[in-house]
Ligand code: SF4
């Protein structure tokens with residue numbers, strides 16, 4: 001990329017593009033799986049490092065608004081202590097628990113999102129730190145979840161679209177709604 005990269009960050013445009021390019025994305029998922037793991041990881045990480053800094057998560061906040069947030073016992077202990085709530089109060093206010101011990105935040109957008117910023121940033125959960133996980137190895141094991149979030153996360157959207165170009169993937173002939 002020679003010219004400065006201009007990401008698409010309009011969530012409506014991204015959602016529309018995702019809708020019209022479902023078949024192309026299904027084909028691209030299959031295409032990716034044919035490639036060598038290390039080569040894909042290197043390409044995705046390179047594009048993520050290039051593209052992520054061009055997108056402002058505090059202008060977006062869409063993952064914190066639209067994703068189910070999971071946490072574990074130690075994360076709940078840590079955050080409840082920070083909020084000076086005992087665990088029973090914390091759990092009653094913020095959590096829903098499955099019979100298998102799984103804990104999720106009982107509200108979307110997340111309770112702790114304010115003005116698109118995380119108000120407990122130092123205490124946020126592993127899943128929050130990791131998302132959208134493009135910097136991690138084994139991208140091919142996460143192709144399904146990556147595409148699940150393609151229409152909600154501008155970082156994923158732009159990295160995937162750049163990846164199609166970088167891999168010389170043959171796109172469908174559809175009138176583009178991306179630009
Ligand atoms: S804890 Fe913070 S980073 Fe995680 S979903 Fe809530 S607002 Fe977002």
Ligand code: SF4
Pocket residue numbers: 055056057058060061062063064131132152153154155156
């Ligand atoms: S990670 Fe993606 S969905 Fe979440 S705030 Fe950043 S750009 Fe938006």
